[in-house]
Amino acid sequence: MVSTSTVPLSRAFFHALLLELAREPDGLRRREIYEPVALSMQLTPEQQTERLPTGAHLRYRLRIGWALNMLKHAGLVELPASRRWRLTARGRALLAANPGEFDEATLRDIEREARSVIRADLAEDLSSEQDTLAIQQTPEERIDAAMKEIEGAVSRELLDRILQAPAEFFEELVLKLLRALGYGTSESDVQRTGGVGDAGIDGVISLDKLGFEKVYIQAKRWQTSVGRPEVQGFFGALAGRKARKGVFITTSSFTREARDYGGQVSDSLVLIDGLRLTALMIEHGVGVTHPRVLRVPRVDGDYFDTE
Secondary structure, three states, X not given: OOOOOOOOOHHHHHHHHXXXXXXXXXXXXXXXXXXXXXXXXOOOHHHHHOEOOOOXXXXXHHHHHHHXXXXXXXXXXXXXXXXXXXXXXXHXXXXXXXXXXXXXXXXXXXXXXXXXXXXXXXXXXXXXXXXXXXXXXXXXXXXXXXXHHHHHHHHHHHHHHHHHOOHHHHHHHHHHHHHHOOOOOOXXXXXXXXXXXXXOOOEEEEOOOOOOOEEEEEEEOOXXXXXXXXXXXXXXXXXXXXXXXXXXXXXXXXXXXXXXXXXXXXXXXXXXXXXXHHHHHHHHOOOOOOOOOOOOOOOXXXXXXXX
């Protein structure tokens, strides 16, 4: 999966990191490195606040951290018992020979040195191009990309299975999903109403035990885009019931005109297309299982910080 991030890859931080460490002979702790390197690299505010899609980590900090590890594996920096990163004699010599920046050949040499140590942890059947990309990405980014690939494949399979199932199954699925999202106080609060004379209402969920507050649902198992007339018709059905909340869910997508209209009445109506539908199903375990829980270890720097 190709990343659309504008944050430079780890290799782009090599020179800036060595230059920053050269200014502090006693070394720097990792947390002291991020901001000055970001400043010297002229990272934009957007680049400095960009997180992985999971939201757990700032991408530029991950890439700086991975660049430090690569430089360490290449023998250019070290992390002694003081827990302060500092240049090695090789690192100082390389920086003295390249005071401005590293050319492509030097970057490749550093990566080659690092790869000889790191590649043992990567899949053996990677192509040369894949191997190079994997070395430049942080482990968290590789995990994130793999998860996105898995979720994309599951999303496509979910939509295929929904389209093959009976129409009634999709309406029931939508109600179960909304129940999993926390709508309704019990199973009895979820009611399927689709059928002849439903006026575009396929289901109703009571938000309170007495049923004063309701959410009305329309579910369209379509392959073609849903247009403004369908969305406007559903909104009219809501108005006819003096309803204040409605959810229009489809397996396909909404046209721009439909989304524009939905935006105008967003206080009363929510539109959910196929991509968002499957994302919610995956997140809340509706129609999917999560047989493996991945626990990603990460060293707690504060635990070892004695200062």
